[in-house]
Amino acid sequence: MIEIAIEAGALVMRGFRGEREFDAKDDGSPVTECDRGAEELIAARLGAAFAAIPVVGEEAVSEGHSPGELGQRFFLVDPLDGTREFVAGLPDFTVNIALVEDGEPVAGVVFAPAYGELFFGSPEGAAKERVAKDGGRQGAHPIGARLAPERLIAVVSRSHYDSDTDGFLAGHELEATVPVGSSLKFCRIAEGAADLYPKLGRTMEWDTAAGQAVLEAAGGSVRQLDGVPLTYGRRLGQGRADFANPPFVARGRDDPAS
Structure with missing residues (x-):
């Protein structure tokens, strides 16, 4: 999942450096060729590695392609979360891939390619890692949420x-x-x-x-x-x-x- 998210992030960044043209979906939200291309890449890579696990992707569903029966395990994919920010030239966009089991998200990868920040979580814990512009990983370190302060x-x-x-x-x-x-x-x-x-x-x-x-x-x-x-x-x-x-x-x- 991490490798796939990094590969999709590289595709998204090529579009981010370009004109960032977009269309409007039926609900008025923007969609770009980067959304579609990154989802196609992720779905293909997940399908090759985990053929028995269905993939639910934002763009496929928005275009009317129902995933059918999902069973107990399925992937949820947002290939470009924060498309409004992407179109506006802001760096707050991510590639999201999650594995759901029995209704719970048991593993997830969030990659913010414009920041070079990679986050991932599983039953073994959560971590953050820097990713270079060429896709090279620079070493993960554990992260943890803090106890709520007074303010x-x-x-x-x-x-x-x-x-x-x-x-x-x-x-x-x-x-x-x-x-x-x-x-x-x-x-x-x-x-x-x-x-x-x-x-x-x-x-x-x-x-x-x-x-x-x-x-x-x-x-x-x-x-x-x-x-x-x-x-x-x-x-x-x-x-x-x-x-x-x-x-x-x-x-x-x-x-x-x-």
Whole structure:
């Protein structure tokens, strides 16, 4: 998964250095040839390595290609999370690949190619690694979410901020509120640079699964507003679209022993 994410990141960066032209999907969100090309690459590589595990990709689903029955294990792929930032020339975009088992994201890779930052998480723990422009890996080191301080650092969506988020954050003592694009918000909490990420508006499962895997491996949590962990594989439930998330809150470590 790491090698595939790095390869897809190189493809995305070639587009980032170019004109960054885009089309609009049916929901008005932007899509670029980098989104499509990176997803095709990731799906092909995952299919070759794990032929028995279905791949659910954002662009394939948005174009009406249903993945069919998923079973207990499947991959969730967002080939270019933060397309709005990408189109605007901002570096806050990522390549996301997650493995889901029984509804839980058990392994995830988040690669931010413009920053050269690679995050990954599994039952063995979470780590961060620098990746050179030529794709060379420079050595991973463990990361961990921090215990909440008295005054929290909140990360919020750069492109999809709303008044509901203001209302939620009003109930917390904050040191700072930092806008961040893409799944990097989960990773900033996972590495101990932030504490809180509320998302009360719409997201999709491919937006969050890899980041959640990294954060939970680092000792943090991602829960719905009722405290239930955020899970995966929703299919047309409760009047929502396939693979749509409910509102959730991501946090750092709340147990010194975790």
